[in-house]
Amino acid sequence: MRIVAGRFGGRTLVAPKGDRTRPTADRVREALFSRLFDVNDLEVLDLFAGSGAIGLEALSRGARHAHFVEHAPRALAALRRNIAALGLTRAACTVLETSVANAVRRLELDDRRFDLIFADPPYREAEAVLPALLAAAEKLLKPGGRFIVEHAARTEPLGGIPGLALGAIRRYGDTALSEYAREEDESGGAEPMRIAQRLGAVAPSATLTLNQKAKDLRAQGKDVVALTAGEPDFATAPSIIEAINRSLERGDTRYVAVSGVEELRKAISKHYEATGLAYAPSEIVVSTGAKQALFNAMLCLIEPGDEAIVIAPYWLSYADMVRVAGGEVVTIATAEAAGFLATPAQLEAAITPNTRVLFLNSPSNPAGAVYGRAELEGLAEVLRRHPQVAIISDEIYDRFVYGGQDCPSILAVAPDLKPRTLVVNGCSKTYAMTGLRLGWAAGPKDIIEAMSTIQGQSTSNACAPIQFGAVEAITGDQSIVATMVRAFDERRAFVVEKLRAIKGVRCFDPKGAFYVFPNLEAYVGKKLPNGKTVANADTLAEYLVESQNLVVIPGEPFGAPNNVRLSFATDMATLEKGITRLKQGLEAL
Structure with a gap:
């Protein structure tokens, strides 16, 4: 188990042992924070904290303060070890060594309010503890605050909680996250717009997201090399453009058959x-x-x-x-x-x-x-x-x-x-x-x-x-296709040779398309210059952007977390510059 991203990204966490312990999986935390919520400068309450993975992830990503509630001795020991290992002080976090019920009563009396509350009760106890917990949530949430409950995917979340609106339910394998939002008093009774549950497990396209990131960095004046685009760098053939123009000139601008x-x-x-x-x-x-x-x-x-x-x-x-x-x-x-x-x-x-x-x-x-x-x-x-x-x-x-x-x-x-x-x-x-x-x-x-x-x-x-x-x-004329294939074949051979010359890089020689998918597993576990530990290719991709202005696509969205995808559908000068930056970045580890 590790912290997925942020200033402590890649740091390993100690997990308590015992059959009552079920740490929130890395991929679920990644979905929670990267895809769903921006926690920067928020107050976070981590109920049933266990190792503290949720609260620590929030702090890593910029949360202002995290309260951890835990009373099991083994879990408390692991939680305190993790806090100490990250060098966190009382200014950043508070540990409440008591039951969740006692902690909720204490926080209500102190009039403490939070932007985000996360509860991950043992699945077999959830049915007994959640009704009272959700009933108290309205008093613990700031206006617009959210309460996230982790539960078994096979169970349905509780609805009809006064003051709380049930939003999306997102399922990740055997795990589900149900989101509740505090209803605004000034809403006039209007129901909040809800995102359909089927979108809960759907992520933005990593390729499109990183292509846009490269464009944004260039707009900031940075010398960025992006080996991300899945499109040829050749111009569309003039004959095709001319055919489109002729169509426009003859008025082909109305509906045509759907098929x-x-x-x-x-x-x-x-x-x-x-x-x-x-x-x-x-x-x-x-x-x-x-x-x-x-x-x-x-x-x-x-x-x-x-x-x-x-x-x-x-x-x-x-x-x-x-x-x-x-x-x-x-x-x-x-x-x-x-x-x-x-x-x-x-x-x-x-x-x-x-x-x-x-x-x-x-x-x-x-x-x-x-x-x-x-x-x-x-x-x-x-x-x-x-x-x-x-x-x-x-x-x-x-x-x-x-x-x-x-x-x-x-x-x-x-x-x-x-x-x-x-x-x-x-x-x-x-x-x-x-x-x-x-x-x-x-x-x-x-x-x-x-x-x-x-x-x-x-x-x-x-x-x-x-x-x-x-x-x-x-x-029409197919010569442009043959021209592209010859160019891509030359670039493929160049990129594969250069990648295989980098220590620790394995590179399959692609037989088709215009990508290489090198394996960087040899760098997993190494320390980055900022002290982070490389957890997978996601960590490396983030490091390469920050240190080399090189944008590549990590392999996790493709089902291969220790690989990165590089497109060779670009000119040789860009490829050489990109591979050089990759080599420099990896050799610095």
């Missing part, structure tokens, strides 16, 4: 016909980027409680899309030594009667793994035994393959799986059209019609002039 203009769906159909796959235009839906196609597919395929399999390391949005749809994510962890490829045995072990979807991404983001015919045949044999599993074949990087590697679609290997396979692709990567947002899905007519229905109730059709630009992209 896409006929010209584009026919062009996509002919594209697949040339690769040996047959899709009628009616079996294709055009979306505002391949990401929307994937999202629509999850809303159509996943019911609450259904399971979807992702292969780690995986593109980070897969998991959150599944959760938004109410599904559960099942992860297959792959090994670098195996090329980051899932084996048939792993797939068989991951499938249950509740499995509804398998995400298959080849070439993969972030690792650049590519499935050959033999690997796909092995997976297909397993899938034939489980007809309830739909396959989402994300082929967005299918043109970016290196070293003569074969990169077939699973349907080229197992055409019998076509009735339950959805092929997703788009123009963003292949034709350097990321900002133009044009993607599609091809598959069984019933699922395509369902996806069109969902899309018709959200964004409707993709931008019509961009669709005509996509027709030109797919049917």
Whole structure:
């Protein structure tokens, strides 16, 4: 157990032993503080404190003061050891050595108020202690203050507490966090706007967040190197821009069919016909980027409680899309030594009667793994035994393959799986059209019609002039694609060689896409110049930004906490500068 972030980030905490102790998991605290609440300058009350992990995390992230309530001897000993190890004084924290009930009465008499109260009672005692605790919470909270209760995910939170509004319930595996807010007296009885519970486990896109961070640092005048963007650094071909302009000039600015203009769906159909796959235009839906196609597919395929399999390391949005749809994510962890490829045995072990979807991404983001015919045949044999599993074949990087590697679609290997396979692709990567947002899905007519229905109730059709630009992209001169592949292949070789020359860095040689995913596990446990201990790649990424003005994406959102993702879809000078800064930062440890 460790402090996740802030001035004490990475510091290890002592956890008390005993069957009454259940420290709040690191990932739950990360979600609580990083994604939900800014605790800077707040007064915090940590009930059932145990090791003090919650209150200490809050202090690490800038809370003004924390009160810890604990009376179990072992927990108190661990709590005091942790406070001493962090060098905290009474100005920063107060320990109340008493029961929670006594502490609440004392704090009420003293008229103490808090901005944030956290309660993590033993699950088997929660039903008995929470009603009285919540009833007293209104008197302990400042106006606008919040009360967070950790409880078993299988139990529902208490509602109808006078003076408290029940907000979001966020579930993380077996654990749930329920949020209560003190109702404002001047609200006139109006109910506060509530965020839907299904968003509780959904995080902002790490890639988009870090891309924006790089832009913000540049705006401050800093010399930032960002190896984060998942988009080619090439310009969109002039012929595509001209096709878009012609569309605008002839007035293609009105609504078109939700599933896409006929010209584009026919062009996509002919594209697949040339690769040996047959899709009628009616079996294709055009979306505002391949990401929307994937999202629509999850809303159509996943019911609450259904399971979807992702292969780690995986593109980070897969998991959150599944959760938004109410599904559960099942992860297959792959090994670098195996090329980051899932084996048939792993797939068989991951499938249950509740499995509804398998995400298959080849070439993969972030690792650049590519499935050959033999690997796909092995997976297909397993899938034939489980007809309830739909396959989402994300082929967005299918043109970016290196070293003569074969990169077939699973349907080229197992055409019998076509009735339950959805092929997703788009123009963003292949034709350097990321900002133009044009993607599609091809598959069984019933699922395509369902996806069109969902899309018709959200964004409707993709931008019509961009669709005509996509027709030109797919049917026109393909030389820009070959030019990009040659450049990316050269950059890939350069980056892999440079990374492998850094002591302690392991780097898989990607077979496709335009990312490298080096493993930095050798640096976990090392001390940073500021005294923090490296807990994982998150800590290292934060350190590299602060010390080197280098922005990389940590591997945790991709399911690989000791890796970082670097994009080589940028010029050689930027790559060389970025790798140099990475080397300097790591060698300083």
